[in-house]
Amino acid sequence: MKPLQNDLFLRACLRENVERTPVWMMRQAGRYLSEYRATRAKAGGFLNLCRSPEMCSEVTLQPIDILNADAAILFSDILVVPEAMGMDLSFGTGEGPKFSDPLTCRADVEKLPVLDDPTRELGYVMDAVATIRRDLNGRVPLIGFTGSPWTLATYMVEGGGSKNFSKVKAMMFNEPETMHLLLDKLADSVAAYLNGQIAHGAQAVQIFDTWGGILTSRDYKAFSLDYMQKIVSKLNRENEGRRVPVILYTKGGMGWLEAIADTGCDVVGLDWSIDIDVAKARIGDRVALQGNMDPTMLYAQPDRIRAEVKDILARFGRGNGHVFNLGHGITPDVPPEHAIAFFKAVREESVQYHR
Amino acid sequence: MKPLQNDLFLRACLRENVERTPVWMMRQAGRYLSEYRATRAKAGGFLNLCRSPEMCSEVTLQPIDILNADAAILFSDILVVPEAMGMDLSFGTGEGPKFSDPLTCRADVEKLPVLDDPTRELGYVMDAVATIRRDLNGRVPLIGFTGSPWTLATYMVEGGGSKNFSKVKAMMFNEPETMHLLLDKLADSVAAYLNGQIAHGAQAVQIFDTWGGILTSRDYKAFSLDYMQKIVSKLNRENEGRRVPVILYTKGGMGWLEAIADTGCDVVGLDWSIDIDVAKARIGDRVALQGNMDPTMLYAQPDRIRAEVKDILARFGRGNGHVFNLGHGITPDVPPEHAIAFFKAVREESVQYHR
Numbered sequence: 001m002k003p004l005q006n007d008l009f010l011r012a013c014l015r016e017n018v019e020r021t022p023v024w025m026m027r028q029a030g031r032y033l034s035e036y037r038a039t040r041a042k043a044g045g046f047l048n049l050c051r052s053p054e055m056c057s058e059v060t061l062q063p064i065d066i067l068n069a070d071a072a073i074l075f076s077d078i079l080v081v082p083e084a085m086g087m088d089l090s091f092g093t094g095e096g097p098k099f100s101d102p103l104t105c106r107a108d109v110e111k112l113p114v115l116d117d118p119t120r121e122l123g124y125v126m127d128a129v130a131t132i133r134r135d136l137n138g139r140v141p142l143i144g145f146t147g148s149p150w151t152l153a154t155y156m157v158e159g160g161g162s163k164n165f166s167k168v169k170a171m172m173f174n175e176p177e178t179m180h181l182l183l184d185k186l187a188d189s190v191a192a193y194l195n196g197q198i199a200h201g202a203q204a205v206q207i208f209d210t211w212g213g214i215l216t217s218r219d220y221k222a223f224s225l226d227y228m229q230k231i232v233s234k235l236n237r238e239n240e241g242r243r244v245p246v247i248l249y250t251k252g253g254m255g256w257l258e259a260i261a262d263t264g265c266d267v268v269g270l271d272w273s274i275d276i277d278v279a280k281a282r283i284g285d286r287v288a289l290q291g292n293m294d295p296t297m298l299y300a301q302p303d304r305i306r307a308e309v310k311d312i313l314a315r316f317g318r319g320n321g322h323v324f325n326l327g328h329g330i331t332p333d334v335p336p337e338h339a340i341a342f343f344k345a346v347r348e349e350s351v352q353y354h355r
Numbered sequence: 356m357k358p359l360q361n362d363l364f365l366r367a368c369l370r371e372n373v374e375r376t377p378v379w380m381m382r383q384a385g386r387y388l389s390e391y392r393a394t395r396a397k398a399g400g401f402l403n404l405c406r407s408p409e410m411c412s413e414v415t416l417q418p419i420d421i422l423n424a425d426a427a428i429l430f431s432d433i434l435v436v437p438e439a440m441g442m443d444l445s446f447g448t449g450e451g452p453k454f455s456d457p458l459t460c461r462a463d464v465e466k467l468p469v470l471d472d473p474t475r476e477l478g479y480v481m482d483a484v485a486t487i488r489r490d491l492n493g494r495v496p497l498i499g500f501t502g503s504p505w506t507l508a509t510y511m512v513e514g515g516g517s518k519n520f521s522k523v524k525a526m527m528f529n530e531p532e533t534m535h536l537l538l539d540k541l542a543d544s545v546a547a548y549l550n551g552q553i554a555h556g557a558q559a560v561q562i563f564d565t566w567g568g569i570l571t572s573r574d575y576k577a578f579s580l581d582y583m584q585k586i587v588s589k590l591n592r593e594n595e596g597r598r599v600p601v602i603l604y605t606k607g608g609m610g611w612l613e614a615i616a617d618t619g620c621d622v623v624g625l626d627w628s629i630d631i632d633v634a635k636a637r638i639g640d641r642v643a644l645q646g647n648m649d650p651t652m653l654y655a656q657p658d659r660i661r662a663e664v665k666d667i668l669a670r671f672g673r674g675n676g677h678v679f680n681l682g683h684g685i686t687p688d689v690p691p692e693h694a695i696a697f698f699k700a701v702r703e704e705s706v707q708y709h710r
Binding site: 164217255272297331333 | 519520521524525528529568570571572573574607609610627628629630633649650651652654655656659686688
């Protein structure tokens with residue numbers, strides 16, 4: 001395998017010097033790309049795609065070719081973890097994820113196994129990581145990922161997506177010990193899963209806490225952050241002679257940036273509700289920042305997108321530790337040429353801040 | 356009409372002394388109550404209910420009887436304003452609101468009239484306000500309300516609820532002058548509408564900025580807050596010899612509390628993502644605070660609900676200026692006895708902080 005040719009992303013994660021600000025985006029391998037939709041159709045559906053290492057690699061590399069992204073992110077789904085723990089997962093056409101057997105009581109949670117051998121339990125993901133590394137051939141680093149324990153728990157208890165999160169909140173309020181047992185099993189499983197991804201070639205990992213923001217401050221700490229901290233503490237932070245940066249991203253968690261930075265992660269993911277200069281002043285002396293353009297900015301025309309990129313770069317200003325990204329995933333109805341214009345603007349406009 | 360017998364809510368809004376913390380909750384007249392569902396069925400649907408002053412009064416008073424709420428809030432919908440501006444509004448069974456003719460371009464916005472005579476344009480709401488005041492007969496104060504201009508604009512441009520807000524964001528980014536024209540018309544219309552409610556008997560008013568939280572800091576200021584400030588500046592703040600408090604509530608806006616307090620409102624509504632002691636330290640010297648229990652706490656058992664009420668009261672501590680409420684509306688599947696237990700807990704547990 002060739003040595004890494006573009007390590008801007010890894011250097012920025014560790015607040016080292018870079019020649020320009022690296023950029024990737026959440027869901028960059030996704031439905032807004034016709035190339036992705038073609039591969040998914042060929043695979044015969046979303047879960048089949050997730051289970052094919054070769055096709056996972058194909059879609060993971062598409063945005064590297066199309067957007068010139070500075071990092072690749074493993075194509076998979078956060079819910080393969082509960083599936084590997086024995087839950088029955090499906091995706092209806094045009095629908096969200098469904099578990100036919102959601103967790104309803106302590107006995108359901110007690111029955112769940114803890115994953116400890118990802119090569120066996122989630123071998124197809126490990127194979128995908130290795131295949132992507134082979135196919136990337138050193139072009140850019142590969143990011144592995146997982147959902148946070150709390151975020152996974154919401155799907156496992158609700159049985160799918162939710163509007164009010166009534167079931168998972170009821171379990172959390174009425175049976176906190178059951179919820180803690182579930183989260184603890186998930187934290188151990190996810191730590192093993194991420195360490196497996198790192199062992200197979202992931203050069204950075206991101207924990208997606210998509211639903212931490214629905215909690216109060218104290219519930220966030222007790223039911224989401226503490227378990228992410230447990231994961232961070234169990235990760236192998238070095239591989240192939242380099243540090244493996246850990247990125248923590250809680251959508252709607254901008255009130256808790258200091259606590260997130262205190263977990264020992266290397267990078268804090270920002271949503272778009274906070275100005276990046278404000279976030280930098282709060283935690284920029286300890287961690288790198290990833291973000292934070294409003295994903296709906298990609299509905300704007302390219303010149304407006306460029307103006308927004310310039311504004312965010314100017315707010316961050318000089319100094320190290322910025323990975324440009326959206327504040328949340330790109331949405332399916334964005335024109336690909338807008339995404340291309342976004343990446344180009346970051347590459348061109350960021351040079352002046354790193355001279 | 357009898358003089359006001361319970362003015363705890365109005366006094367708390369103005370940070371005056373109270374004997375206990377007043378409590379009401381958003382959507383307290385709503386689907387979780389079988390009494391409400393019976394009245395709605397009798398009316399023949401949601402919009403018919405909104406248009407009948409007598410039945411509006413009936414559902415508005417239900418939570419005063421059932422929960423002993425310390426304030427009543429006008430039963431209506433925020434979208435009656437765009438409907439009165441000429442847009443075609445409907446609610447399918449079990450569905451959200453729909454406009455058959457969403458705004459797509461500058462010409463659509465230019466055609467919209469500005470409301471300036473609510474007695475004529477929204478006479479049924481004015482009649483509802485007067486009828487409710489008659490039926491309340493001085494038991495508790497009546498709160499009037501509106502959606503914020505930005506929140507109304509999201510529905511008018513999207514044609515209903517939305518997940519990604521792609522259309523309204525595209526208009527905001529690509530045609531900011533069109534969006535400002537729309538928001539300005541809405542601000543003027545809403546100010547006239549609220550002044551009409553006050554003239555007909557509303558003793559406080561709340562502006563619901565349900566969707567301000569999807570914006571960046573700078574877009575929030577330019578496209579939501581500035582127009583709420585315009586409304587606040589145009590309101591008649593005194594009626595029947597008392598000050599009419601203005602409550603501003605932006606869900607997801609806890610990063611901007613200082614700016615919200617600076618609008619000149621009397622009360623800032625909190626969602627549940629912030630600890631109320633933190634909010635009090637930030638803006639409690641200028642405004643009263645309304646909130647902020649997680650609405651899903653009502654899925655918990657009554658003793659857990661009481662523990663949460665005690666925690667929030669203790670965080671606020673001694674001192675004036677707290678109106679207890681949820682951080683967002685009550686959800687339809689909450690057992691009414693949990694809501695009753697919530698109100699009872701606030702009444703009983705808050706006395707000690709006001710001795």
